[in-house]
Amino acid sequence: MDQDQWWARSQSAMPGGVSSPVRSFRGVGGTPFMAAKGLGPRLFDDEGRAYLDYVMSYGPLILGHAHPAVVSAIQTQAVHGTSFGAPTRLEVEMAECLIAAYPGLQMVRLVNSGTEATMSALRVARAATGRSLVLKFSGCYHGHHDSLLVRAGSGAATLGVPDSAGVPGQMTGLTLTMDFNDRQAVAETFQRQGGEIAAVIVEPVAGNMGTVGPEPGFLESLRELTTKWGSLLIFDEVMSGFRVGWQGAAGRFGVEPDLVTLAKVIGAGMPVGAYGGSKALMNWVAPLGSVYQAGTLSGNPLAMAAGLAQLRTISALGDGFYRDLEQRVQMLAQGLRERARRRGIAVSTSTVGGMMSLFFRDRPPKNFAEVQSGNDKRYRTYFHGMLRRGIFMPPSMYETMFVSEAHTVQNIEETLNAADEVFSEL
Numbered sequence: 001m002d003q004d005q006w007w008a009r010s011q012s013a014m015p016g017g018v019s020s021p022v023r024s025f026r027g028v029g030g031t032p033f034m035a036a037k038g039l040g041p042r043l044f045d046d047e048g049r050a051y052l053d054y055v056m057s058y059g060p061l062i063l064g065h066a067h068p069a070v071v072s073a074i075q076t077q078a079v080h081g082t083s084f085g086a087p088t089r090l091e092v093e094m095a096e097c098l099i100a101a102y103p104g105l106q107m108v109r110l111v112n113s114g115t116e117a118t119m120s121a122l123r124v125a126r127a128a129t130g131r132s133l134v135l136k137f138s139g140c141y142h143g144h145h146d147s148l149l150v151r152a153g154s155g156a157a158t159l160g161v162p163d164s165a166g167v168p169g170q171m172t173g174l175t176l177t178m179d180f181n182d183r184q185a186v187a188e189t190f191q192r193q194g195g196e197i198a199a200v201i202v203e204p205v206a207g208n209m210g211t212v213g214p215e216p217g218f219l220e221s222l223r224e225l226t227t228k229w230g231s232l233l234i235f236d237e238v239m240s241g242f243r244v245g246w247q248g249a250a251g252r253f254g255v256e257p258d259l260v261t262l263a264k265v266i267g268a269g270m271p272v273g274a275y276g277g278s279k280a281l282m283n284w285v286a287p288l289g290s291v292y293q294a295g296t297l298s299g300n301p302l303a304m305a306a307g308l309a310q311l312r313t314i315s316a317l318g319d320g321f322y323r324d325l326e327q328r329v330q331m332l333a334q335g336l337r338e339r340a341r342r343r344g345i346a347v348s349t350s351t352v353g354g355m356m357s358l359f360f361r362d363r364p365p366k367n368f369a370e371v372q373s374g375n376d377k378r379y380r381t382y383f384h385g386m387l388r389r390g391i392f393m394p395p396s397m398y399e400t401m402f403v404s405e406a407h408t409v410q411n412i413e414e415t416l417n418a419a420d421e422v423f424s425e426l
């Protein structure tokens with residue numbers, strides 16, 4: 001059976017042929033390839049075609065595909081069983097590892113996805129403050145649960161459905177939405193309704209409208225306002241955690257949230273998530289407290305083993321790990337800008353640590369509206385031009401690009417050569 005037949009079967013059996021919308025290529029058109037295996041920086045489709053991968057499972061694979069330490073940890077654990085329904089030492093080690101790394105973190109609860117983590121963190125915030133409203137930012141994605149599926153970026157932006165059908169207005173009526181980096185609007189909202197706001201939730205480095213970093217003072221102002229008004233600050237570091245640095249964006253920018261959500265890198269490609277904060281806040285979580293939250297597979301031993309193997313590998317490589325990653329990201333960003341400029345194509349890049357995006361507009365965007373003003377027709381042509389040359393860029397201008405430890409300087413040069421050809425055709 002050939003690729004087309006498999007894709008037809010896929011579309012007949014699953015909505016859009018996928019388990020998560022962005023994989024369908026709706027943002028760029030065309031038919032997605034089916035992945036068969038990954039190795040280091042490369043992904044291979046079911047007919048053996050190789051792609052240099054800058055999607056990297058949308059963030060988790062910071063060591064590359066099938067890193068030996070991760071593979072071996074999963075193999076070792078699988079022999080002993082895949083799930084127990086009882087506490088394990090692996091969970092303790094994972095929780096302690098996160099607590100040791102993340103500024104101010106004292107206690108965590110392990111879950112199965114980033115969506116679960118943010119949903120649960122909000123529940124804790126509402127319980128602890130006795131308030132209902134949450135404030136989020138346009139273009140920030142916090143998973144697909146009802147109350148945060150408002151101007152959510154990522155797949156929702158790609159599909160042009162900022163709000164989802166099936167989410168009653170009453171659910172999102174408790175969510176206030178501001179522009180990312182707009183300190184003034186947040187300050188005014190607190191002035192008006194500060195006493196009703198349970199939490200501000202933010203991607204401290206936005207990665208679901210492409211990469212958009214915080215302007216100087218933005219995160220600090222969120223910290224000041226939430227403290228002043230007795231609201232909680234939630235950093236959704238599902239993408240940025242262990243990606244922009246070992247201490248996440250909190251460490252990088254020196255701003256500590258009250259609650260943090262993590263996933264992606266901490267699971268090395270296995271389904272995992274975590275949320276946590278001070279002991280006082282986490283005391284609200286069942287069975288200690290009255291905030292109910294549970295999971296049959298939470299803290300899954302395979303996921304814990306894989307994630308721990310990845311985190312320990314990073315930790316063993318020391319500070320140099322993130323420095324090297326950032327250097328390669330910078331090399332890629334600078335190379336893309338130079339080649340585009342030579343061909344007379346207006347582009348800008350936005351980078352924070354191991355996160356980066358290429359935008360077809362002349363200045364890097366500072367919020368969702370500016371991202372949306374980029375040239376998405378050009379992005380589509382660029383995406384397919386790169387794909388034809390064996391380079392897999394994010395299939396939407398609203399997704400971040402990921403470089404892994406496995407991406408070499410030669411890989412980056414290969415990418416820049418391909419980009420040069422593609423830019424010349426634009």
Ligand SMILES: *Cc1c(COP(=O)(O)O)cnc(C)c1O
Nearest residue numbers: 113114115141142143236238239
């Ligand atoms: C990916 C992502 C999520 C959702 O995580 P899932 O594991 O896909 O549910 C939430 N927040 C941010 C910032 C993300 O990047």
